[in-house]
Amino acid sequence: MDEPSLIFPAQEYRARIARLQAAMAKQGLDALLLTSPADVFYTTGFLTRFWESPARPWFVVVPIAGDPVAVIPSIGADLMGRTWLRDIRTWDAPDPHDDGVSLLADALAQLVAPHGQIGVPMGLETHLRMPSLDFEAVRTRLAPRRFVDATACVQRVREVKSEAEIGKIRASCTIAARAFDRVPEFARVGLPLADVFRDFQIALLSEGADWVSYVAGGAGRDGYGDVISPAGIAPLQRGHILMLDTGAVKDGYFCDFDRNFAIGPASDIARRAYAALWHATEDTLAVLRPGMLARDVHHLLSVGLRRRNTTPGDGRLGHGLGITLTEWPSFTPLDETPLREGMVLTLEPGCVTTDGRIMVHEENIVLRADGAELLSPRAPQELPEVSA
């Protein structure tokens, strides 16, 4: 009786399932068992903030042929019923005696022959969102069926976005860009960083974000200490560099880019670091192509920074983006994932400015056959100054 809950037409989901099933066939999988919010959303379109409650597990089973089966708590029956899925099995969760274990085991037993293989994402950048004792119970009940790792199967499919997905991420980037444009309206000397974060979240919502799953940042002379801290109560000062980073969400899709602002005139150190970050990004945008490996992007950005006498920061210098704030691959020296057309990625070079201080810079792109297409409007070439 309520309106359908369809971010995309059913055809989009059918195409995803077909791609997953092709990857499953290659790996010899008879079914996929998915438990994460992102994998459930990807296969069904089931979008809710209720994942914030860790109380209940949710399952989607993708068989090697045919449509997925949802095995979910009854509290989600109404919403799942408004997606494209038709086979929805529910139990009254949380149930301390059997929290969906029997229902899930029955579904898997029905869909997978006794000597079949069930794929579950178990590797890098995954976790199983269900009690581990319950997973063991399901595994035992399903013997002699085997449970094997399906990380690559899911990641290689999800990492290449459809045009419909790219459109959603672009919409999210556009909202964030408008909110960044408003930072000079509220960022001023004396305002505690906590209030800057609050005003920025309000700006993101006012500009059209459905919700704001992530805001981080920092402020300090010549840079900031880290990029994952919540805001403290210390006020902005003249001479600070303010950085704001966001994961705003529109229709279930994230943006993830940041912007820097000088509060009053910037120091030479900060201006030089910003220029190095901007130009290292520009160099990389110009040469990025499908067929490169993830680690090549780390190399390109690092070389671009060093060429400008700047020390790259530790850690990855970008990553995939889409249904979650960060997805694979990772731009580290170790990640050998090939870059493919249709990947949505962040370029996120960071550098050390002075002892214990860093600056970071981030853009969002989609990789096309002929190179990078920006999804975030390009940051200004010179570090913008907020009057102070």
Next chain:
Amino acid sequence: MDEPSLIFPAQEYRARIARLQAAMAKQGLDALLLTSPADVFYTTGFLTRFWESPARPWFVVVPIAGDPVAVIPSIGADLMGRTWLRDIRTWDAPDPHDDGVSLLADALAQLVAPHGQIGVPMGLETHLRMPSLDFEAVRTRLAPRRFVDATACVQRVREVKSEAEIGKIRASCTIAARAFDRVPEFARVGLPLADVFRDFQIALLSEGADWVSYVAGGAGRDGYGDVISPAGIAPLQRGHILMLDTGAVKDGYFCDFDRNFAIGPASDIARRAYAALWHATEDTLAVLRPGMLARDVHHLLSVGLRRRNTTPGDGRLGHGLGITLTEWPSFTPLDETPLREGMVLTLEPGCVTTDGRIMVHEENIVLRADGAELLSPRAPQELPEVSA
């Protein structure tokens, strides 16, 4: 060099660790391995929205004696260094060859003798936030040490809140109450529900929430279809019942209560349902005492609704609350957890109003020796009407 990141003084965390260690001793555990955002925050005070990135696992090991050890990605070193913890070991994550496995295994091997037991939350309402293949690798390396379920150990400690925690939850409830008071300013006929949700999130931030991790709700004649859906684009209509439910966060602590509003004069069905929900809650508030079981609360609320010729909804009728939007116990007919002084709980009766429609009502309380103390200001006795 940055300001310390301390939600509470170190003494609060030492008291928590002492309680955990007492529970561990009873169960014969030599260490606890914790991986969830809530457990890491509870033991260390490490507060970040960076959990939104599923890329990296984070570990805290609580030994049977002495302070916890953090084994974390280097991107968190600065922030963890500003908590009370001193033993912080880091690696450069994500690392496709060894994403913290060796570092964690070494820490556990050092803290736990070869025939010792390591507790991990593996049961109801838990999941292990790390790749399951990596957990298997750690388990294999640590043999003959045994990994056993520590769900009860952690839950029985965390479910009883300190006065400091209760103060934080009360602060979060107070912020949400001020935002609910502002709903009549923006909820009006013709406004799409998506915009109502957006304005409500802005109100929560304006009133002092650090961030808004959860907003849900619904609108319809005589009630709504479910309580976990994101907002659609259908506009509010005269005669609708609007319900908004929130998990606003202040200093890492949640509130979780809802409010109902009639858009224009309410129907008799809606007014009767609201009165039944309000009085069933009132009855329960009056008699709730430590020593009752979780299932007794389900019974009290159900009886209160039936006495008023109202059909209770399916599912749980309330739950624990604190560091996450929902915590254990669950007010279902099956949960036999004893209620104890210091528990923070939600009373959340729901009822069926008409075919496919429900209404819900929620308050947040702390259980004292002599009964319930409200943390959310009590909802009005009559369904409030927004002029339309």
